[in-house]
Amino acid sequence: MKPKSIAFLLSLIVVVMVQQAEVAGQDLQQMLEDQMETSTGYVTATFKATRILNGHSIERMPEGQLDFRISHRFGRINGGAYEFFGLDQANIHLSLEYGVMDWLMVGLGRGTFEKTVDGFVKISPLRQSAGKNSFPVSISWMSGAYINGLRWSDPELEYHFKHRMEYAHQLMIARKFGPRFSLQLTPSYLHRNLVETAADPNDLFAIGAGSRLKITSRISLNAEYFYVFTPDPSTLSQPIYDPLSFGVDIETGGHVFQLIFTNSVGMRENGFLGQTTGQWLEGDIHFGFNISRVFQLKKQ
Amino acid sequence: MKTIISAAGIMLLFQVMRGQGKYLTNEGVISFYSHTVIEDITAVNEKVSAVIDSENGEVAIIVIMSEFQFEKKLMQEHFNENYVESEKYPKATFSGRISNNGEVDYQTPGEYEVRVEGEMTIHGVTREISADGTVEVERDGITARTKFMLNPEDYDIKIPRVVRNNIAERMEITTELACDPI
Numbered sequence: 001m002k003p004k005s006i007a008f009l010l011s012l013i014v015v016v017m018v019q020q021a022e023v024a025g026q027d028l029q030q031m032l033e034d035q036m037e038t039s040t041g042y043v044t045a046t047f048k049a050t051r052i053l054n055g056h057s058i059e060r061m062p063e064g065q066l067d068f069r070i071s072h073r074f075g076r077i078n079g080g081a082y083e084f085f086g087l088d089q090a091n092i093h094l095s096l097e098y099g100v101m102d103w104l105m106v107g108l109g110r111g112t113f114e115k116t117v118d119g120f121v122k123i124s125p126l127r128q129s130a131g132k133n134s135f136p137v138s139i140s141w142m143s144g145a146y147i148n149g150l151r152w153s154d155p156e157l158e159y160h161f162k163h164r165m166e167y168a169h170q171l172m173i174a175r176k177f178g179p180r181f182s183l184q185l186t187p188s189y190l191h192r193n194l195v196e197t198a199a200d201p202n203d204l205f206a207i208g209a210g211s212r213l214k215i216t217s218r219i220s221l222n223a224e225y226f227y228v229f230t231p232d233p234s235t236l237s238q239p240i241y242d243p244l245s246f247g248v249d250i251e252t253g254g255h256v257f258q259l260i261f262t263n264s265v266g267m268r269e270n271g272f273l274g275q276t277t278g279q280w281l282e283g284d285i286h287f288g289f290n291i292s293r294v295f296q297l298k299k300q
Numbered sequence: 301m302k303t304i305i306s307a308a309g310i311m312l313l314f315q316v317m318r319g320q321g322k323y324l325t326n327e328g329v330i331s332f333y334s335h336t337v338i339e340d341i342t343a344v345n346e347k348v349s350a351v352i353d354s355e356n357g358e359v360a361i362i363v364i365m366s367e368f369q370f371e372k373k374l375m376q377e378h379f380n381e382n383y384v385e386s387e388k389y390p391k392a393t394f395s396g397r398i399s400n401n402g403e404v405d406y407q408t409p410g411e412y413e414v415r416v417e418g419e420m421t422i423h424g425v426t427r428e429i430s431a432d433g434t435v436e437v438e439r440d441g442i443t444a445r446t447k448f449m450l451n452p453e454d455y456d457i458k459i460p461r462v463v464r465n466n467i468a469e470r471m472e473i474t475t476e477l478a479c480d481p482i
Contacts, residue, residue, distance in 0.1 A: 028360040029395050032351045036326065039347075041366060041390075045381045062373035179387040217382040218460070251382075252462050254374060296372045 043128040046138055046176040047184070049256045049292050050097065050105070050122075052210035053224040053245040054264060054272045055186060058140040058174040060124050061099030064298025069095045069109075071267045071290045073260075078283030086287060093267040098297075113266050115149030128175060140172040146270040163194040168269035170208075182212040188226065190273045197237040205229045206273050212249070220249045222258070228273055241279050243272040258290040321354040321406070323442050323479035330363055330475050332450070334468040341375065341467065343368040350477045352435075352444060357401025359416060359444075361394040361477070383457050384423050392422040394429075404435050411436045416446060422455040433475070443478045 047057035050067065061067050075089030083089065095109030095118075105122045126139040146166040152159045167190070174184035186208035195202055210224040224245045233239035245262035263278035264271065265286055278284030328348030334341040345368045350361040365386040370376040380386040396418010398404065404412040417430040433446030449470045452459060459467050 027395075028351055028353060028358050029362070029393060032324070032349055032360045032362055035324070036349050036362065039364070044366075044377055065373060179385070217385070252460075253378075253466070294374050296374070299371050 038131045040132040040134070041130050043130070043138065043176050046128065046174050046182045047210075047212050047222075048220060048249045048251055049258060049290070051258070051290060052184065052212070053222055053247045053258060053260050053290075054243060054262060054267055055188075055208055055210065055224060055226070055269065056120075056122060056140070056142045056170060056172060057184060057210065058124060058138045058172045060103070060105035060122055060140070061097055061294070063099050063102045064296065065099045066295045066297050067095075067097040067107075068293045068295065069093075069097060069290060071095075071111075071288070073262070073265050073267060073286045073288035075286065076278065076283070077285045077287065091265055091267070091288075109268070111267060111271075113268075113271050116146050116268065116270070117149060118144060118146045118268050118270075120144035137173050137175045140174075142168075142170045142172065144168045144269055146268060159194075166190065166192045166270040166274070168273065170269070180214045184208075184210045186210065186226070188269065188273060190269060192270070192274060199231075199235045200237055201231060204274055218251045222247045222249055226273060228276075238277060240274065241276050243276040244280055254294045256290075256292040258292075260286075260288045260290065262286055262288065322351055322482050323354065324351045324482045325349065325477055325479040328361070328475070328477035328479075330473065332368075333472040333474070335472075336466060336468050339466045341370070343370045343376070343379065345369070348475075348477065350444075350479060352398075352442065352477075352479055354401075354404070354406040354442075357398035357404075359394065359396050359398060359418065361475075363392040365390060365392055383452070383459070389422075389424045392420070394418055394420045396420075396429075398435070399430075404437070406437055406442065409437050409439060414444075423457050425455040427454060441478065441480045443476065445477075446473075446475045448473055 047059050050057060050059050050061065071093040073091045075083055075086035077085050079086050091112045093109055093111035095107050097105060097107035099105050103124045107120050109118045110116070120142055122140055122142040124138065124140040126135060128138040129135050144167065148164040168188065170186050170188045172184055172186050174182060176182045188206040188208055190204040192202050206226045206228040208224065208226040210222065212220050212222050214220040226243050228240065228242050230240060241263065243262065243264040245260055247258050247260040250257040263280050263284055264276040266272045266275055278286065326349045327346060328350045329344065329346050330348050331342060331344040345363060347367045348361060348363050352359050365384050366380055368376070368379060370379065396416055398414045399417050400415055404414060412435045414433055414435050415430060416433055419426050420429045431446045431448035433444060436443045450473050451470050
């Protein structure tokens, strides 16, 4: 070998060794990071509870968890001091709601409003996720049935059980935009087997929008609005208005407290979509709250 | 010509040597245990990534926080959403070395006592830590184990007064990293 080539070889070895030293000193952390597979991360806590305020959120109870919910609406604030600003009147809705599977939830309830017994099924086929299999939104579906438990208003007429029934179906599409803000759109359909007069429609369509703004790790501000497609209100036996609600979610351990201001006294779809008679601008505002207490029935 | 061949040979040799002496896993296990009179809480993460360099004892660990599995789903949600804020700080990392690496014979199967020192980052807060553990050298890899105590408040993880009695001030962290050679 010529001295020249030896010199070249030596310098090459030096170059390669320096390179190697760099590689060895290269951040082990980086090397670890580079070989990690990107996994799919599902977005959690788009909303804190299974209700935004009155209406359902895309959230469900996970498998094996039971949610005992107490919802309460007082009377109208504009009742003044005589009515203790509505606090003299009370409307309550109690329900037990259970996660059968992570994507399937069922619930049963009973409310003061029209002495309603209600039941619902909610499924969540698609979850918002990032990473390997990313998907931009979470989608849930809710179907509910409501049985009016009031005595028949006109004893002269012949009523059947089916006349007590109302049904609602809702599609929920929500997206969590970062850790602080979530938005949901809720196309809804309500069918009532029996309505007050021929002028009142049996079918109502509505589109809802709900949002959550997280202000601390345990407190968030929520708002919810449903635009109800109704015929001219003056033709109805009683004019109905769009339900609009504002509230605060406060979370502690296994409880979620939701404090609410709303123009609707009904706490279920048949009530707030079909029978909201209050108007915000008239001061027909109800204060209220939802309390959710979660019990783990089945350990994982 | 000869020069080029020998140069290529040398480069190839170094290329083969690269990565030698390193052990890696993506299925390491880290669990934590919080004990109070009222409640015991455990969570397990079985998707921990770690690499150990036997040459110099360097260790790197990456923990995806949302992979911690709890018995109660609600607790898991609270852990991610309110305590460690996984969306903001998705990873916890450890970067350090086995300080007595010279005492570990990676060629001879057996269990060796080790001390690990380095920087741990959780919830965006980095702190120097050290822990005692063992490295078990097996025929087809090594398993590193440690057990140490950790105080969440050190990492700016706030525990509200309401649940103060349910969550221990100090958590017991157990690590088991079964790594394969690469």
